[in-house]
Amino acid sequence: MRKIIFVLMAVCSFAGYAQKLDNMNTIIIDYDNPKKYEIGGIEVSGNDFTPTNIIILVSGLRAGQTVTVPGDGISLAIEKLWKQGRFSDIEIGINKIIEDKIFLAIAVKERPRLSKYSIKGLRKGETNNIRDEITLQKNQLITEDLINATRREIKEYFFEKGYYAVKTTFIREADEKKPNYQILRIDINRGNKVKLQDIVFEGNSSIEDKKLRKLLKPKRMYKKVNIFASSKFVKDDYDESKPLILQKYSTLGYRDASMLYDSIVPITEDRVEVRIGINEGRKYYFRNITWTGNTKYRTSLLDTLLGIKRGEVYDQSRLESKLFMSENGFDISSLYLDDGYLFFNVNPVEVLVEGDSIDLEMRIYEGKQATVNRVTIVGNDKTSDFVAMRVIRTRPGDKFSRSDIQRSLRELAQLGFFDPEGLDVNPQPNPQNGTVDIEYKVTEKPSDQIEASGGWGGFGGFVGTLGLTLNNFSSRKIFQKGGWDPIPAGDGQKLSLRAQSNGPQFQGYNFSFTEPWLGGKKPNSLSVSLFHNVQSTFSFEKNRPKFTTSGATIGFGKQLKFPDDYFSFQSSVTYQRYGLNDWANFGAAELGFTNGVANNLSFTNTLARNSTNHPIYPTEGSTFSASIQLTPPFSLLSNKKDFTDRTLSPQDRFEWIELVKTKFSGQWFLGIGEGKRKLVIAPAYRFGAVSAWNQDVGQSPFELFRVGGSGLSNFVLYGTDIISQRGYDEGRVSDPAQGQQGLPIFTKYSLEVRYPLTVGQSSTIYAQTFVEAGNAYQNFEQFNPFDVRRAGGVGVRLFLPMFGLLGVDYAWPLDPLPGQPGGQFHFFIGQQF
DSSP states (O other): OHHHHHHHHHHHHHHTTSOOOTTOOOOOOOTTSOEEEEEEEEEEESOSSSOHHHHHHHHTOOTTOEEEESSHHHHHHHHHHHHTSOEEEEEEEEEEEETTEEEEEEEEEEOOEEEEEEEESSOHHHHHHHHHHSOOOTTOBOOHHHHHHHHHHHHHHHHHTTOOOOEEEEEEEEOTTSTTEEEEEEEEEOOOOOEEEEEEEESOSSSOHHHHHTTSSSOSOTTOOOTTOOOBOOHHHHHHHTHHHHHHHHHTTOTTOEEEEEEEEEEETTEEEEEEEEEOOOOOEEEEEEEESOOSSOHHHHHHHHOOOTTSBOOHHHHHHHHSOOTTSOSHHHHHHTTTOTTOEEEEEEEEEETTEEEEEEEEEOOOOOEEEEEEEEOOSSSOHHHHHTTOOOOTTSBOOHHHHHHHHHHHHHTSSBOGGGOEEEEEEETTTTEEEEEEEOOBOOOOEEEEEEEEOTTSSEEEEEEEEEEEEOGGGTTSTTOOSSSOBOSOEEEEEEEEESSSSEEEEEEEEEESSTTSSSOEEEEEEEEEEEEEOSOOOTTOOEEEEEEEEEEEEEEOOSSOTTEEEEEEEEEEEEEEESOOSSGGGGGTOOSEEEEEEEEEEEEEEEOOSOSSSOOEEEEEEEEEEEOOOHHHHOOSSOTTOTTSOHHHHTSBOOOEEEEEEEEEEEEESSSSOOEEEEEEEEEEEEEOSOTTTOOOSSSEEEEOBTSOTTSOOTTEEEEOBTTSOTTTTTOTTTSOOOBSEEEEEEEEEEEEEEESSSOEEEEEEEEEEEEEESSTTTOOTTOOEEEEEEEEEEEETTTEEEEEEEEEESSOOTTOOSSEEEEEESOOO
């Protein structure tokens, strides 16, 4: 009876966590007398994916091994296999016993594998994001650990987004097409975003609750009205803003302030309350400040630059700003670093704290002046090294200067080939020999632009535009082997091709080329452009009325060093030929000039200054331009024509156009706030005037100013300067009746307030609100800078590297013209002001 009972126990012990082996022979083993056997062989069954030799190896059993039956050897083998996590059932049984040899059989049932999975309960975009976050892969073993890990990944993803009550359900279904494979159905209910019910402060007596709340994210509580702030609570954003509380206390002299606790208390499933305890400590003041180690600069100069007086509140952030790298460059470190003292260091030491007063000793280590050893640039995969290196101000052998590095970064950004946000510099000092290697890091961005657009032009018709602008062209590589990739590029030259048309009514063709460094040694530019325009009535007749403009321009530019090196000078000569054939839609028609040819040979000199810190969204600096355009005084150089004769035909009178044209434009940028996303206030002013050399000849009907509208009209109109005046129809400020005629004088004021929505390599988007005023005048007797038409509005600008700067504004005229609609939209391509 005892032996029969043992047989049942033996089967159970060998089965472990698994089902019994099938077709097993009945073998009776004496439980009271364990016997040692030599394993004669091992068979494995049920393993579709796991190799047999691996199962035997992991079990620890092998042929020739001696085992005791019954004993712990078999149970230990089952335990080892179970720990692998690959099997849902394991059984080890006895196949047969021949004398002192035992033959074992291992039967396993492998866990199912993942065939595929699906997610429901989310929008398509969120579903795709979740797929990127979780680590599920086909053919993975489906275990509880896998399910729990996936649930954890989903929860962490939504937790970062502010969803704290995420519920995830997993349903496993057998895949009928693939044995031992399962399909995982994941149902996600993310719930509602957690919102902030309230922030409760305790211990703050010096700073009001509402001022502390403004420092934290989110900036508004649930059910509080603030259209510019959200009450959605995201812990990462909250943790990021939390240090601002102690920073605020530090600026007020509470250097010992500490946060005793902060806790996030759930109120409901989608509401939390934040509780913060503060220990303010004592308020401190500056007392005595002394300097040691300064031999280069006298103490009085350092005191003046530091600008901290005895008795002022102990503001740690202000102290650090005055010592190290203030935004305006007026700090102690800049003073030394701009004079080559790269190894300079200043350490403010509190030598005495007495009551509420602190004495500081500024311990300076000046070191030796460093010289620049090597200058390298990395990251310019497209732009040639010499294009970047020629604008860098730090040169080997020069004395190290921090301001030169900052200016170099600005110049690299102004090239337009590199992402301004990706610019960086890595100085590598060599204290042993007093030199420094400087490595500039850049990130290429797309700079070439393709224009394929359509819009409504000044004639009220649809104008199509096709253009290609290569801002980083290389004429040197045109005939160079391997230079086309896919176009010759990298030398910083600019090539532009543009064609516009709306059929027979308007056609325009333009070609231009600019070499910014003529000769390659100095920033002297050469530019050449050719153009041809046809304006006509909407007719296909050969002799239809039309106005043609053809011409060419060649210009030379130079970077100046006086008054400073932000200045540049440009000189150009332009020839334009105007052809009129029964053309009455122009200012010359009032003079009876509807047929004939006029020639314009003019010389233009332009003085400009640009100190902005960013080509698309500047937050500091200014830009201005003053130009004068002159034609030779043909009437004064020849007496072949009597210009006092009022019967002289317009063709003869304006065969060679005479004029003196002056223009001025200026814009300033003031950034408010910290970091890259600054609010910017940008006031601007423009002025232009055209006068004649000879009053007997009279005012030229060409080269006048047409004011009103977007200033774009979606086409290039030679012979007229188009000036934007938002809120009014195209050209209606200078010509209220038709919008076609120009006037000799204009003035314009504008004020924009901009805020960036995103600033990056792929795109820059900013919103703006603006007010502006302007007008055009027939002569200086009528000129009145306060007699203007005003407008205001809002808009947005989008910069895409492939298409340039695009914009749309909605403006309301404050001094509407008769028949003028209320507000209207304006569309822009390129910078406008």
